[in-house]
Each structure stands twice: as structure tokens, then as C-alpha cells.
Amino acid sequence: MDDLISRQAAIEAFEDTTYTKNEIRRRITELPSAQPERKTGKWVEKPNVYGVAYCSLCDYELHTNDTNFCPNCGADMRGDQDETD
Secondary structure, three states: OOOOEOHHHHHHHHOOOOOOHHHHHHHHHHOOEOOOOOOEOOEEEOOOOOOOEEEOOOOOEEOOOOOOEOOOOOOEOOOOOOOOO
């Protein structure tokens, strides 16, 4: 399990007292991830309008649907691909 955690959150979690190794492990695993959640969406073609699509997450309208990411919300628009993480 390799996540990113906030260095500041880790410092704040341990600045009050001393902990055993097991307590340190437990507290670290309870820290929230600092890595943003990956958003995935898809381009939805507008009915009866050729070449215009909108983002399924933020409704951003684009005159092409061949980009891999939404320029408005940053969603990954490449479809259901297997993640390699």
C-alpha cells in the first residue's frame, strides 16, 4: 500500500507524546491520503449537434471529444482502462 500522506499531518499526529512502534503504525495508516482521488468520466455527444460533446461529470461543453482529459475538471476521459498501480 503506497499512498501519499501529508508531512504536516504526520508531524501533528505525533507531536504530543511518545508512542510504541505498533501505535505509530496504526496512527500512520489512519492518516488521510494526500493523493487526490482519480476522477473518470466520458464525453457524451449532444443529440442532434454534430461534433459537440459534454463532460459527464461537470457538463463542460467541448467541440471535440477526442481529448483524454476534461479541460475544466481534469477528469480522465479515456474510458474503463485497467489501472496499473
